[in-house]
Amino acid sequence: MVAMATKIQKSERRPDALSKERIVGAAIEILDTDGEGALTFRALAARLATGSGAIYWHVADKSDLLAAATDAVIARVMAAIDRGAEPREAIRSLALGLFDAIDTHPWVGTQLTGSPWQPAMLLIFEGIGGPLLVLGVPERALFDSWSALVNYILGVAGQNAANARLHGQETDRSAGLASVAEQWAQLDPARYPFLRRMATQFSEHDDREQFLAGLDLILAGIGTVR
Amino acid sequence: MVAMATKIQKSERRPDALSKERIVGAAIEILDTDGEGALTFRALAARLATGSGAIYWHVADKSDLLAAATDAVIARVMAAIDRGAEPREAIRSLALGLFDAIDTHPWVGTQLTGSPWQPAMLLIFEGIGGPLLVLGVPERALFDSWSALVNYILGVAGQNAANARLHGQETDRSAGLASVAEQWAQLDPARYPFLRRMATQFSEHDDREQFLAGLDLILAGIGTVR
DNA sequence: ACCTGAACACCGTTCAAGT
DNA sequence: ACCTGAACACCGTTCAAGT
Numbered sequence A, B: 001m002v003a004m005a006t007k008i009q010k011s012e013r014r015p016d017a018l019s020k021e022r023i024v025g026a027a028i029e030i031l032d033t034d035g036e037g038a039l040t041f042r043a044l045a046a047r048l049a050t051g052s053g054a055i056y057w058h059v060a061d062k063s064d065l066l067a068a069a070t071d072a073v074i075a076r077v078m079a080a081i082d083r084g085a086e087p088r089e090a091i092r093s094l095a096l097g098l099f100d101a102i103d104t105h106p107w108v109g110t111q112l113t114g115s116p117w118q119p120a121m122l123l124i125f126e127g128i129g130g131p132l133l134v135l136g137v138p139e140r141a142l143f144d145s146w147s148a149l150v151n152y153i154l155g156v157a158g159q160n161a162a163n164a165r166l167h168g169q170e171t172d173r174s175a176g177l178a179s180v181a182e183q184w185a186q187l188d189p190a191r192y193p194f195l196r197r198m199a200t201q202f203s204e205h206d207d208r209e210q211f212l213a214g215l216d217l218i219l220a221g222i223g224t225v226r
Numbered sequence C, D: 001a002c003c004t005g006a007a008c009a010c011c012g013t014t015c016a017a018g019t
Helices: A020-034 A041-047 A052-058 A062-079 A087-104 A106-111 A119-135 A139-166 A173-185 A193-204 A207-223 B020-034 B041-047 B052-058 B062-079 B087-104 B106-111 B119-135 B139-166 B173-185 B193-204 B207-223
Strands: none
Touching: A020 A041, A020 A052, A020 A062, A041 A052, A062 A087, A062 A106, A062 A119, A087 A106, A087 A119, A087 A139, A087 A207, A106 A139, A119 A139, A119 B193, A139 A207, A139 B139, A139 B193, A139 B207, A173 A193, A193 B119, A193 B139, A207 B139, A207 B207, B020 B041, B020 B052, B020 B062, B041 B052, B062 B087, B062 B106, B062 B119, B087 B106, B087 B119, B087 B139, B087 B207, B106 B139, B119 B139, B139 B207, B173 B193
16 A cells, blocks of 8 residues: 555644643643652643643653653753864763763652663763774773773662652751761771771762762773772 | 750660661661662562651651661671781772672662761772872872772772673573674674774673772772873 | 651552543 | 543541550
8 A cells, every 4th residue: 555645643633731841841840840749640730731641641650651751851961062072082082972961850860770671871872982993992991991980880870769769958058978988987997997087088079079070080990900 | 055864765774666777777688688679668578568658757768778778788788898908908808898798699789879978888988098198199190090990990880780780680691791702793893893893802801800800900000100 | 866657748550531 | 533521449547446
């Protein structure tokens, strides 16, 4: 049978019609503004001035919605990455881009893990591995090096998300750090020699700097493979 | 006022009385057997042959319950760690102990992050930092080295938990790996040179080995600091 | 002091009914 | 084709009432 010209349905719809993009956009707003707990189908329907069931016409279920929202944010990050930089710098740039994205959208960190089929994830994977090729990492160390970087970068992403989930944005971070540091300072020095010594540094540390320092240690480790 | 001798209430209770320990034990069984989604106060009450409200007498809320369950598992892991080994080996032993514990109790990985006040977490922190002192890592690199290891170890823990949450234990892992690898093998080699090359290795990789390889890369990186 | 279980205020998801 | 919103089967948590 000869293919018939199919009418483009989308363009006929009224401009405020529901679409997966509009739903995902509204979901991102809710997630960013009020946190993961605030994203309910009822809240989403209210914001979109529709019924909760209408959303299911465009979205399979809540995990589909979260995956789509994550994909949208990650795609934006990846588009902004500094291509063609020195390989180590390219990896740092990608890693920091992800770190900052998760800092502003903590819920992304929760989602980011364990869906290696999402297109955004492919971009991340290649964005970490590609520079390793350029760097001339020996064949036998390629996979281990890539895997270490991916595990580290996505792992820290998840941690930050969990931290953000734990204490909402209102909590005074430096006060929290100070109280932990004080607890460390009072530990038995015979049993906790390390934490005692690190108390001050812990109270002054910056998560982003530590993230980058760890990344550089892994890159240094990769550099030792000859 | 002079302290009065207080009767020890606990010993008078009937042996099957509810206690936080019994509740936590039952919760761990449910979590291990049926997963995070199956731990509800109703299911827990049914297993303990009591009312759901009774649990609240011993446990503040669900997050308290999860924290206590996590603490119990971690404490067991830490007790089994090989103390007094060569420092690098001590770190590996601790890391693998955590990895394996999360492999059998995936829900622990979800919890493990972001509660640096839990006693079990202190043991982990010191267990990673202590060997760095023995290793003679220079003062200025101590905190970065510790932070990188902690971020990596807990990060991968969280990832594994997310993976386990994603596809329940019934999913055939090697089939999943193979299908991802096949997808990679068909990517455009101009845009995805790395993933194309890694497809085979990805399909054959072992998470535990990759975890250890990454840890060794970080330790190698720490070794470059003089 | 500790336990019971109904009740409350939520969820995600479905589905008959509308346009 | 798309939308509506009530209904269903759950949750965590509370609380009056029991022992």
